[in-house]
Amino acid sequence: MATMTAAQRRERARADYDAFLKACPTNQLLDRISDKWVSLVVSALAPGPLRYSDLSRKIAGVSPKMLTQTLRSLERDGLLSRTVTPSVPVRVDYELTELGRSLSLLLSAVKEWAETHIEEVWEAREQYDADS
Template identity: 60%
Template sequence: MSTRTAAERRAEAGAAYNAYVAECPARQLLDRIGDKWVSLAINALADGSLRYSELNQRLAGVSQKMLTQTLRNLERDGLVTRTVLPEVPIRVEYRLTPLGEDLLPVMRTIKGWAEQHMDRVLAARAAYDATR
C-alpha cells in the first residue's frame, strides 16, 4: 500500500470538484460568479442580448476595463457569447449562453434576496457598529 503525499491528496480532491479544496476548479468558478460585476452582468443579460454600451450604462459604477475583463471571463467560462455584427460602425452584442441561462435563476435569487433584506442588513450593521 503506497502512501500519498498531501499534494497528491489535494490534487485528487480537486479532481472530484470539492470546492473546499483550494485547487479545485469549482472553487475558481465560485470565485468568478461571486464577483459583483459578474452577478450584475448576468442579471442584466436576463432579457436578451445587450450591446457593450448598454451594459456599461446598466452597470452603474463599472469601469470600462472592469466590464471588458468581466465579459471576457464570462465568455471564457462559456456563460456569455460575444457576437460581432457586420454593421458600420461595428456592433458587438453579448448574450447569455444556455449555460449562463442555467445560472441565471441562482443569480436572480441572490440579487432579489439582497434587495429584499438590505434594510435588515443595514440595521444589523448599525447595531454591530454601535457596540464597537
C-alpha cells in the same frame, strides 16, 4: 492498472471535486461567479441580449476595463456569447448561453435578495456597531 479513457478520467475527477480545496477547479469557478461584476452582468443579460454600451449604462460604476475583462471571462467560461454584426459602426451583442441562463436564475435571486433585505442588513450593522 487499467488504462482510462478521457471520459472516465473526467467522471473520476468529477467525483473528487471539493470546492473547499483551493486547488479544485470548482473553487476557482465559485471565485469567478461570486465576483460582483459577474453577478451584475449576468443579471443584466438575463432578460435578453445587450450591446456593450447598454451594459455599461445599466451597470453603474463599472469601468470600461472591468466590463471588458468580465465579458471576456464569461465568454471564455461559456456563460455568454458575443455576436459581431458587420456594420458602421460594428455592432456587438452579448447574450447568455444556456449555461449562463442556468446561472442567471441563481444570481438574479441573490441580487433580488440583496435589494429586498438591505434595510435589515443596515439595521443589523447599526445594532452591531452600537453594541461594540
